Amino acid sequence: MKNEMLRIFDDNHQLIGQASRAEVHRLGYWHETFHCWFISHEAAKDYIYLQLRSLDKEDYPGLFDITAAGHLLVDETVEDGIREVEEELGVKVKREELISIGKIHYEAYKEEFIDKEIAHVFIYETPYKISDYQLQLEEVAGIVCVDFNHFYNFCFGKTNSFLAEGFICQGGVKSIFKDDITYNSLVPHELSFYQQVAERIKQYLNRR
Template sequence: MEEQLRIFDQNKHPIGVASRRDVHHYGYWHEVFHCWMITLIEDEYYVYLQLRSPFKKDYPGLYDITAAGHLLADESVEDGIREVEEELGISVQYEDLTSLDTLSYQVENDTIIDKEFANVFLLNSRLQFDDFKLQVEEVTGMIRVKLNDFEQLWSHQADQVKACGFKIGVDGRSQSFEERIGREDFVAHDGSFYREVVRRIKGSL
């Protein structure tokens, strides 16, 4: 059965339930769960980002929030923690997260009208790349980028940033890599969304 999501008006008043297909076709406001993971390496904070599978229907092959997903009609915000384990193979307790509050944003293109109320959380961790066990149907790689570099990218002080990480090849093996990536390599959230997330992350440290 297709996923059923709670839908809202623009003031976040519940107005019913709709299929995920209809939510994105008609542009209903709905809830999602976001978990941003950071780690401290030699006095520098890094942010982990996932590489979406090239076979995903929406935004294939682009870098995205560490772990994220829709909240189903019968789920609470706390239930969203399942996304971390499903996508990344990391066991995390809700109590380990720091709430960065709720952000609303929308993305519209030829294939989707995506209006989301994002429940945004931070995990300040000591995770290393070897800790991730990816659900390759959803996620085919992980990178980390210096948090300050990530901020400069979305403040248009830099056009590219250095990223290091790993990808899962077609043979199922993990391959390490380094590359420079730009804004065009990310899911097309508005730049103000990324800037606000960084501001809230830094405010929580």
């Protein structure tokens, strides 16, 4: 995985070439990623879904994150990022079902790890039930859904946590998850990143 080749960009987000994934994060090149947030509407409420990263992940193990996400390889288009959904969650999604909510640029730093992402962000109105997901356990250890309004209020500092419900897999055993999630339980993207995502999804829901 560290040898995967990615397109790299300068600080003006202009394409300058390509580099291995390991080099990208060591030297801090801007690179492209695919983010897909699952949402649903049930019983007059809107929901958003989070994945729990596997404890085997090198980066941010055991933390809750975007429903499905991944790096775009040098020979991939943005739409090719849909492979991440199918690989990680085990459900089929058609390209035309993805709804673009634009790009988000953000940076994260952790010891020797530099992450500068040009994220192509999509939402997907999922018809699937929690029990339908077949997780790629080396990548994903669980999936939960959250009342979107609670998530939105959390992102803008109105609450310190939100309730999540779903399932997790530990040691090959699947169990029900129902607990509050705080910022310390999330992958530490910049707060402004979560705010942009929440606001763009809210705008979409208001137009729907």
